[in-house]
Every structure is written in C-alpha cells, then in structure tokens.
Amino acid sequence: MKIPFSVPLIDADVIAEMHDTLTNTRWLTSGPKVKALEDEIQKFIGNDNALCVNSWTSGAMLILRWFGVGPGDEVIVPAYTYSATALCAMNIGAKPVMVDVNEDFTINADKIKAAITPKTKAVIPVDLGGYPCDYDSIKKVINAPEIRRMFTPDNERQRMLGRILILSDAAHSFGATYNGIPAGKVSDATVFSFHSVKNITTGEGGGIVLNLPEPFDNIEQLNFLRIFSLNGQNKSAFEKNQIGNWRYDIIDQGLKINMPDLCATIGLAQIRKYRNELLPDRKRIYDFYVKALSQYEWAIIPPYKNGGTESSYHLFLLRIKDFTEEQRDEMIRIISKNEVGVNVHYMPxxxxxxxxxxGYVMSDYPVAHHLYKNEITLPVYNGLTEEQLDFVVNVIVEAYMTVAGS
Structure with a gap:
C-alpha cells in the first residue's frame, strides 16, 4: 500500500468551481473569486476584514513593510519554524532574532522578553502544526511597562500602536482556536498560508487578517494594504477593465503580491465545506493516531487540545522518546521503504x-534541537481511510521496533 505524505484535495466541487471561473466569470487574476474567498474567510473567522495574497511570505513582508520595519530593526522569531518566518524580515532588511521554544513547539515568552531591545519592532509567534501559541503570555511580555518604555517608534503607525507588533505566523492554524477565540482574532495581524499542503489550498497563496487595537480602523488599514499589495495602485486590473474606468494612481511604493482568481477558485470550493466536512475529517485522522499510538510509551503525542485551545490538525508531530537523530533517520528510511510518506517539521x-x-548557532536553542532530533510528521489529509491509517501506524510501530531492537 502506497501512502503519500500529502495530497491536495481536488474533488468535484473544486473542478466545478474552476469550470465556472474559466467559462462564466472568465477572469484569471484578482477579481470576483478572490473577493468571494475573502468574504468566506471573514465569515469563518467572524471578523470584518481579509486580504488574499500570493503567499504567506509575501503577506508577512507586506505587514512588516506597512508597520515601517526595515534596516536596523529587529524581529523576534522562534528558531523552530520554516525559514519563511525569518526570511520575511530579512527580505526587507531587518534582522531576525531567534529564540528558543517550549516543549509544545511554540515560542517561549520568557525567551522573547530576554531578546527584546530598543531595536525590536515585531515578534512573530508560530502556531506550529496548527496548535496556537500561548498568546496571553506573549501579550503580557509585550505590554509590560518596562518593555513598552523600551519601544522606539519611527513612524506614525508605530506611534499609534505604541509597542512591539504581534504578527501571528498562522500558516498552519486556519481553523484553530485559542481560549475559544478563532485564529485570526488573537494578534494585531495574522497571516495564513494556503499553500498546496495546507488544510485549505489555493496552490500558492496566503491570507491577511487584522485585529489592531484603537485608534486603528482595521478596514481602513486593510483597504490600504490591498492597494499596497498591487504596487501601490489604487485600482485592481479587474476594476480598471470595467468600461470607462481606466484612470488610476500609484499612491505608495508597494509590492506586487495579489492572489489571482485561478488560485482563489480552488480555495473557495474548499472553504465552503471546511467547518462541517474537511476540518472534522482531519480531526478524525488525528484522533485515530492519538488512540493508536498512545498505547506505546515511546510515542510522544503532539499537543492538540487544551480547554478552549484547539489545533487545526494540520500536522501530526510525532516524537520518539529517547531517540537520537540517527535513530529517527533510520526509522524514516524503513518507513519510506514501506511506501509511507512521512516528513520532519522542521530542521531548526x-x-x-x-x-x-x-552566525546563528544551534547550541543556543537546546529545546528546538531536542524536539527536532526525534520528530516524525505523519500524513494528515482529507480522504485517508481507516485502512490506510492502520497501515501507517503498523509501519511506524514496526520501524520503531526494528531500530530500537538493533
């Protein structure tokens, strides 16, 4: 039995939506399908603003640029994450300051506090695997009087906020909740990913949601970001294409990172059934793994639910107790030989x-290395049958017994 690690959902609904785009709306770049997807994101989260872009990285760069982050500034990120979390800062000239994580894979608030300097402009917590960070602890650090006094604003938006920006890397956590609050309503700004392997996919893509405090007007700022994502152009190509509506202006030096309708079409077909069908199906898969693997003392089950905090069930980050990196790699070799696709999330x-x-040194982040060295990510995607899941578990168990026995 061959089981890939990840398979995007391309079903009859996706095909029908794409057929509608190509034969009825007949618009390929940003247009009505992007607008419809943004409306569905707002409806799902329960807020009044959303902006679709061409990737998580672009979206995070846009937010940092909007806040005025650039050369000479510092952005705090966890050492345990995909590189885009740091690259979004590096791409605009800022310096990523890496800190260690907790045993649940999320950024350590105490380490954030220790890393803050007058140059710190933003912190990017990562909901790794779809499990939300401890945002209350992060906010407590950021809002501490001594930390706020250290903040040195360089522009009007930074003066309005009066503190370090909290930008959630929610690439994995669309559909997660933190203390009962949907992901997207917890931080100042949240960026989701709709990459091909994500819970909802547009092939490539991302989504921005704002939750800025007063005196910010979130809709006003989102409307500016929309222009900012189109080279600073105050009309989209779709709007300019309407008869007699050709005139436009460039009001700022923006980026070109808008999502096309072709991509939004796929996500639109998926998000409409995400809450009632796709997300519960991912939870079913997760629950299967938890039940099947919890009986083994060597299997460290990843965090997924704690009170009102619940994962989006994006990744199953299994860890093998007391294994070295070499033993973990040997397990993966055996699993792969049995045609089960697994992965490692991530190399710190x-x-x-x-x-x-x-100049970053792995020994400075001992918890990140401790988590990485024995982590194996299991396949979680819509459509996996119980027979397939049972096969995955059996292959995992047999691979452990072979390596542990040797």
Whole structure:
C-alpha cells in the first residue's frame, strides 16, 4: 500500500468551481473569486476584514513593510519554524532574532522578553502544526511597562500602536482556536498560508487578517494594504477593465503580491465545506493516531487540545522518546521503504546553511534541537481511510521496533 505524505484535495466541487471561473466569470487574476474567498474567510473567522495574497511570505513582508520595519530593526522569531518566518524580515532588511521554544513547539515568552531591545519592532509567534501559541503570555511580555518604555517608534503607525507588533505566523492554524477565540482574532495581524499542503489550498497563496487595537480602523488599514499589495495602485486590473474606468494612481511604493482568481477558485470550493466536512475529517485522522499510538510509551503525542485551545490538525508531530537523530533517520528510511510518506517539521533554522553563515548557532536553542532530533510528521489529509491509517501506524510501530531492537 502506497501512502503519500500529502495530497491536495481536488474533488468535484473544486473542478466545478474552476469550470465556472474559466467559462462564466472568465477572469484569471484578482477579481470576483478572490473577493468571494475573502468574504468566506471573514465569515469563518467572524471578523470584518481579509486580504488574499500570493503567499504567506509575501503577506508577512507586506505587514512588516506597512508597520515601517526595515534596516536596523529587529524581529523576534522562534528558531523552530520554516525559514519563511525569518526570511520575511530579512527580505526587507531587518534582522531576525531567534529564540528558543517550549516543549509544545511554540515560542517561549520568557525567551522573547530576554531578546527584546530598543531595536525590536515585531515578534512573530508560530502556531506550529496548527496548535496556537500561548498568546496571553506573549501579550503580557509585550505590554509590560518596562518593555513598552523600551519601544522606539519611527513612524506614525508605530506611534499609534505604541509597542512591539504581534504578527501571528498562522500558516498552519486556519481553523484553530485559542481560549475559544478563532485564529485570526488573537494578534494585531495574522497571516495564513494556503499553500498546496495546507488544510485549505489555493496552490500558492496566503491570507491577511487584522485585529489592531484603537485608534486603528482595521478596514481602513486593510483597504490600504490591498492597494499596497498591487504596487501601490489604487485600482485592481479587474476594476480598471470595467468600461470607462481606466484612470488610476500609484499612491505608495508597494509590492506586487495579489492572489489571482485561478488560485482563489480552488480555495473557495474548499472553504465552503471546511467547518462541517474537511476540518472534522482531519480531526478524525488525528484522533485515530492519538488512540493508536498512545498505547506505546515511546510515542510522544503532539499537543492538540487544551480547554478552549484547539489545533487545526494540520500536522501530526510525532516524537520518539529517547531517540537520537540517527535513530529517527533510520526509522524514516524503513518507513519510506514501506511506501509511507512521512516528513520532519522542521530542521531548526540555525541548522541551515544560510543562517549558519550569519552566525546563528544551534547550541543556543537546546529545546528546538531536542524536539527536532526525534520528530516524525505523519500524513494528515482529507480522504485517508481507516485502512490506510492502520497501515501507517503498523509501519511506524514496526520501524520503531526494528531500530530500537538493533
């Protein structure tokens, strides 16, 4: 039995929606399907603003640019995450300051506090695997009087906020909740990913949601970001294409990161049934793994629910108790030989050549390395049958017994 690690959902609804785009609306770049997807995101989260862009990285860069982050500034990020969390800051000239994580894979608030300097402009917590960070602890740090006094604003938006910006890397957590609050309503700004392997996909893509405090007007700021995502152009191509509506202006030096309708079409077909069908199905898969693997003392089950905090069930981050990196890698070799696709999320950034060349050292982040060295990510995607899941578990167990026995 061959089981890939990830398979995007392309079903009859997606095909029908794409057929409608190509034969009825007949518009390929940003237009009515993007607007419809943004409306569905707002409805799902329960807020009044959403902006679709062409990737998570672009969306995060847009928010940092909007806040005026640039050369000489620092952005705090966890060492245990995908590189885009740091690259969004580096791409606009800012310096990522890496800190260690907690045992649940989320950023350590105490480490954030220790890393803050007068140059710190933003912190990017990562909901790794779809499990939300401890935002109350993060906000307590950011709002502490001594930390607010240290903040040095360089522009009007920074003066309006009066503190470090909290930008959620919610690439994995669309559909998650924190203390009963939907992801997207917890931080100042949230960026989701709709990449091909995500719970909802547009192939490539991302979504921005604002939750800025007063005196900000979130809709006003979102409308500016929409222009900012179109090279600073105050009309989209769709709007300019309407008869007699050709005139436009460039009001700021923006980026070109809008999502096209072709991509939004796929996500639109999926999000309409996400709450009632797709998300519960992912939870079913997760529950199967939890029940099947909890009987083994060597299987460390990832966090997924705690009171009102619940994962989006994006990744199942299994850890193998007391295993070394070499033993974990041997397990993956055996699992792969049995045609089950697994992965590792992630190689901590200080292990990667780019970041090593910039002076980041893995030994500075012991918890991140401790989590990474024995982590194996299991397949979680819509449509996996119980027979397939049972096969995955059996292959995992047999691979452990083979490696542990040797």
């Amino acid at each position: 950034m200080p292990m990667l050549s780019l970041f090593k060349s910039k």
